[in-house]
Amino acid sequence: MVVDAKGRVLDMGRAVRLATPAQRQAILARYATCYRDDCAIPADMCEIDHVKGWAEGGTTDLDLLAPACTWHNRDKAAHPERYCVRRNEDGTWTLLYLGKRGRFAGRFRR
Numbered sequence: 048m049v050v051d052a053k054g055r056v057l058d059m060g061r062a063v064r065l066a067t068p069a070q071r072q073a074i075l076a077r078y079a080t081c082y083r084d085d086c087a088i089p090a091d092m093c094e095i096d097h098v099k100g101w102a103e104g105g106t107t108d109l110d111l112l113a114p115a116c117t118w119h120n121r122d123k124a125a126h127p128e129r130y131c132v133r134r135n136e137d138g139t140w141t142l143l144y145l146g147k148r149g150r151f152a153g154r155f156r157r
């Protein structure tokens with residue numbers, strides 16, 4: 048079990064969907080901005096995204112949460128095929144945009 052310096056649990060599994068205040072605080076210490084690679088929205092103005100979507104069975108564990116601005120969080124939820132995630136050496140995540148055609152790019156090429 049992962050806990051912070053105050054003993055607060057940082058891995059909630061499927062018990063809660065929304066990040067806890069302790070998780071949010073830990074995430075803000077790791078990220079300066081939205082985790083989309085070219086988005087400059089400050090992390091403290093972001094929502095907390097499940098790197099592996101909640102609807103797909105993702106968990107509310109610190110290691111699988113990242114800050115996403117409202118626009119990127121909603122666009123990723125609505126169009127998951129347009130995004131992929133990269134794990135960085137420091138353990139953080141980067142959200143990469145694949146383009147509007149996403150993984151289907153090329154299907155209609157001649």
Ligand SMILES: [Zn+2]
Pocket residue numbers: 081082083086087088115116117118119
């Ligand atoms: Zn963003």
